[in-house]
Amino acid sequence: MELGEYLPFWKKLTEAERRTLAGSVQRRRFEKGQVLHHGSDECTGLILTLDGQLRVYTISEEGRELTLYRLLERDLCIFSAPCMVKSILFDVIVEAEQDTEILHIPVDVYRDLMDNSAAVANFTNELMAARFSDVMWLMDQVLNKKIDSRLAAFLLEESGLDESRKLSITHDQIARHMGTAREVITRMLKAFQADGLVKLTRGGIELLNEKRLTELAADSLR
Structure with a gap:
């Protein structure tokens, strides 16, 4: 595997840095439902998705889950290494939504690269800014947008990820993604x-009118 295909800063590393990095990364595979990172008490290291799909979420004091973003192929998770970046002040959990293969980069190796390579430091800062932007956008959605708009956007996003108008997802799963109660989702889906707009089936949802869903989701689509 050529790391340069996945790491934009690869060509700007020295030969010694490339050897160290290549010798330290590990391929790991996780089954659907497995947790890769459990929160700020754990410093897992950096996670680079090779194949599959990961969910990054947080849990409120009331125990309610909220999906912050997904990690797809070639995406890199920086929040799984909170001990390395002091500005990460909240807990996140990383879970495999599908059978997923990742590259794991140990914290000490990546920290040394950051300390000695301006390219790596700049890349990390840009990645952090992008992720915090994602989180701030989501907070605006939760606080200021209507639930019907957010739900319509979520269904369209899921349809895009699954490449299907028929979604195998429960009301409870949607509620956990959106940080709300299952009863709210059930009422809105009905x-x-x-x-x-949709057809509700046992354990699933079929999108019937994507045009109207898109219009409804206008304030919540990225």
Whole structure:
């Protein structure tokens, strides 16, 4: 495997740094539902997704989950190494949503690269800024946007990820993604069904009118 395909700063490293990095990364595979990182008490290291899909989420004091973002192929998770970046002040959990293969970069190796390579430091800062931007956008959604708009956007996003109009997902799973109660999601989905936007099936949802869902989701689509 050529690390240069996945790490933008690879060509700017010295030969010694490349050897150290290449010798330290580990391929690991996780089954759907496995947790890769459990929160700030754990400094897992950096996670680079090779194949599959990861979910990065947080849990409120009331025990409610909220998905912050997904990690798809070639995405790198910096929040799984909170001990390395002092500005990471909140807990996140990283879970495999599909059977997923990753590259694991140990914290000490990456920290040394950051300390000695301006390219790595700049890349890390840009990655952090992008992730915090994602989180701030989500907070604005939760605090200021209507639940019907957010739900419509979520269904469209899931449809895009699954490449299907038929989603195998429960009301409880949607609620955990969106940081709300299952009853709220069930009530809203029934309203969507009554309006002809979706069809509710046992353990799933079928999108019937993507155009109207897109119009409804206008304030919540990225």
